[in-house]
Amino acid sequence: MPTILRRLALLLACLFSILPAAAKTILFIGNSFTYGANSPVMRYRPDRVSDLNREGIGGVPALYKTFALEAGLDWQVSLETAGAKDLAWHLAQRRALIDRRWDVVVLQGYSTLDGERPGDPTRHLAAARALAALFHRQNPAAQVHLVATWSRADQTYRQSGHWFGLPIARMAEDLFAASRLALAPGYGIRAVLPVGTAWNRAMREGYADPNPYDGIGFGLINLWTWDQYHASAEGYYLEALIEFGAITGHDPRRLGPRERAAEDLGINPEIARRLRETAAAELAAPRLGGAL
Numbered sequence: 219m220p221t222i223l224r225r226l227a228l229l230l231a232c233l234f235s236i237l238p239a240a241a242k243t244i245l246f247i248g249n250s251f252t253y254g255a256n257s258p259v260m261r262y263r264p265d266r267v268s269d270l271n272r273e274g275i276g277g278v279p280a281l282y283k284t285f286a287l288e289a290g291l292d293w294q295v296s297l298e299t300a301g302a303k304d305l306a307w308h309l310a311q312r313r314a315l316i317d318r319r320w321d322v323v324v325l326q327g328y329s330t331l332d333g334e335r336p337g338d339p340t341r342h343l344a345a346a347r348a349l350a351a352l353f354h355r356q357n358p359a360a361q362v363h364l365v366a367t368w369s370r371a372d373q374t375y376r377q378s379g380h381w382f383g384l385p386i387a388r389m390a391e392d393l394f395a396a397s398r399l400a401l402a403p404g405y406g407i408r409a410v411l412p413v414g415t416a417w418n419r420a421m422r423e424g425y426a427d428p429n430p431y432d433g434i435g436f437g438l439i440n441l442w443t444w445d446q447y448h449a450s451a452e453g454y455y456l457e458a459l460i461e462f463g464a465i466t467g468h469d470p471r472r473l474g475p476r477e478r479a480a481e482d483l484g485i486n487p488e489i490a491r492r493l494r495e496t497a498a499a500e501l502a503a504p505r506l507g508g509a510l
Contacts, residue, residue, distance in 0.1 A: 240292075241292040241293055241294045242291075242292065242293050242294070242321045242322065243293075243294045243296070243319075243320050243321045243322070244279075244282070244293055244294070244295055244296070244320065244321065244322040244323070244324065244465070245296045245297070245298065245316060245320045245322070245323045245324070246277075246278065246279045246282075246295070246296070246297040246298070246299070246323075246324045246326070247297075247298050247299070247305070247308050247312075247316065247323065247324065247325050247326065247349070248297075248299050248324070248325070248326030248327070248365070249299060249300060249301055249302055249303050249304075249326065249327075249328070249329075250299075250301045250302065250448055251326055251329060251365075251367050251448065251449070251457075252277055252278050252279070252297065252299050252324075252326045252365075253275045253277035253278070253297070253299040253301075254275075254276070254277040254278055254449070254454050255301065255443075255448045256443040256444065256445060256448045257443055257448070257449060257450055257451050257453075257454055258451055258483055258484075259276070259277055259278065259280075259281065259449075259451055259454040259455075259483065260275060260276070260277055261274070261275070261276060262276040262277065262280045262281065262479070262482065262483065263276045263280040263283070263284065263482075264276040264280065266280050266283040266284065266287075266295065267279045267280050267283055267295040267296065267297055268294070268295070268296040268297070269296075269297055269298075269299075270296055270297065270298040270312075270315045270316070271298060271299065271300070271315070273299075275297065275299060277297060277299065277454075278454055278457055278458045278461065279295045279296070279297040280295070281454065281455065281458035281462075281479050282295060282458055282461060282462050283295040284478055284479040284482075285458065285459070285462045285468075285470075285473060285477075285479065286462070286466070288473055288474070288477065288478060289466070289468050289472070289473065291466060291468070296320075298312055298315055298316050300312070302328075302333075303328070304327050304328035304332070304333065304341065304342065304345065305325055305327040305328075305342060305345035305346055305349060306341055306344070306345035308345075308349070309345055309348055309349055309352070313352070316352075317352055317356065318356055319356045319357045319360075320353055320356070320357060320360055321357070321359075321360060321361065322360065322361045322362075322363070322465055323349070323350075323353050323360060323361070323362045323363070324363050324365060324411070324461060324465070325346055325349060325350075325362065325363065325364050325365065326365040326367065327342045327345070327346070327364075327365075328342065329367055329370060329447075330370075330373065330380060331393065331396055336373075336380035337380055337392060337396075339396035339397075339399060342396070342397075343396075343399055343400050343405070346362075346364050346400050346405065346407060347400065347404075347405045347406065347407075349362070350362040350405060350406030350407055351406060353406075354406050361408045361409075361465070362406055362407055362408055363407070363408055363409050363410070363411050363461075363464070363465065364397050364400050364407050364409075364410050364411065365397075365410075365411045365413055365457075365461070366390070366393045366394040366396075366397040366398075366410050366411065366412055366413060366414050366415070367390070367393055367413055367414050367457075368389075368390050368393075368413060368414040368417040368441070368449070368453070368457075369381070369386050369387060369388065369389035369390040369414060369417065369418070370389060370442075370446070370447050371386070371429070371430050371431065371442050371446035371447070372445070372446045372447050373389055373447075374386050374388070374389060375429060375431045375446075386418075386421065386428045386429065387415075387418040387421070387422075389414070390414030390415055390417060390418050391414075391415065391418070393414055394410065394412060394414060394415050397410045398410050409464060411460055411461050411464050411465075412460060412464075412500055412501075412503070413456070413457045413460050413461070415500060415503075416456055416457075416459075416460050416496055416497055416500040417441050417453065417456065419496050419499060419500050420441065420456065420492075420493065420496045421441075423492070423496060425437075425438060425439060425489065425492055426438060426439050426440075426441050426452075427439065427440055427441075430442055430446050431446065439452050439486075439489055440452075441453035441456070451483045451484070451485060452485055452489060452493060455479065455480060455483065455485060455490070455493055456493045456496065456497060458479070459493060459494060459497035460497050460500060460501065463497055463498065463501045464501055469498055470494040470495075470497040470498050470501075471494050471495060471498050473494060475487065475491060477490060477494070480493075
C-alpha cells in the first residue's frame with residue numbers, strides 16, 4: 219500500500235508540474251494616453267483585451283498583451299478608460315467596474331496632473347493613494363503602478379502652455395518628480411513607470427524630433443501625433459514597452475527584430491529596434507520603486 223501511495227503522489231506531482239500556472243490579471247486605468255487616441259493603437263487588437271466599458275478599445279493594453287504573448291507570459295489584460303479624465307474621476311464614476319481583485323493595476327492620470335491647476339500634483343496623488351487602497355483591500359498583494367507621462371509639445375511651444383519657454387524635457391521631468399511623491403510610505407504605489415523620461419531619452423539619442431512645430435527633421439520620428447498632444451504610434455509603442463518591461467521584468471530588447479505589434483502598426487523596423495533599446499536603457503535607471 220505505501221508503494222501505491224508513493225506512486226500516486228509522484229503521479230500527482232508530475233501532473234501539477236505540467237499544468238499551466240494561472241494567468242496574472244492586470245487592469246489599466248487611464249484616459250486617451252492609455253487608449254491610444256488619434257492613432258491606430260486605439261483600435262489595435264481589441265480581441266486580446268477586456269474593455270470594461272465595452273467600447274471596443276485595444277490601446278496600449280493590447281500592445282502589452284501582444285508583448286506578453288511573444289514573451290510566453292500569460293496575462294489577462296483589462297482596461298477602463300475615459301478621455302480627458304483624471305484618476306479622481308475613475309474612482310468616483312467607475313468604482314463599480316474596477317473594484318475587484320487584480321494582481322497588477324496601472325494608473326495613468328491627467329496629462330498636466332490637474333486640469334484646472336497644471337503642475338499641481340495634489341489631486342493626482344490623493345486619487346492614486348485612494349485607488350491603491352481600494353485595490354489592496356481586494357488583494358493585499360496587488361502591485362499598483364503609476365504612469366508618468368510625456369511632455370506635451372503644445373504645452374511647451376505654444377504661449378498658452380503651462381511649460382511655455384522651458385526645454386521640451388522639462389514637463390516630463392516635472393511629471394515624473396511629482397509622481398514619485400506617491401512612493402512615500404503609506405501610498406501603496408509600487409513603482410512609477412517612466413514613460414515621459416523615455417521620450418526624453420529618445421530625443422537625446424537623436425532619432426526623435428524634439429519640436430514638431432518647426433517641421434520634422436529628415437530621418438527623425440515624431441513621437442506626437444497631429445495635435446502635438448497625444449502620441450503617434452511610435453510614441454504609444456514606447457509607452458507600452460516601458461510599462462511591459464517595468465511590470466514583467468522582461469527586457470524589451472528580447473522581443474526581437476520581428477516584433478509583431480511594430481509590424482502590425484507599420485513602424486519602421488529600425489525605429490522599432492531603437493525604441494526597444496531606449497526603453498531598456500530607461501528601465502535600467504534605478505529610480506522606479508519606493509516604499510509602500
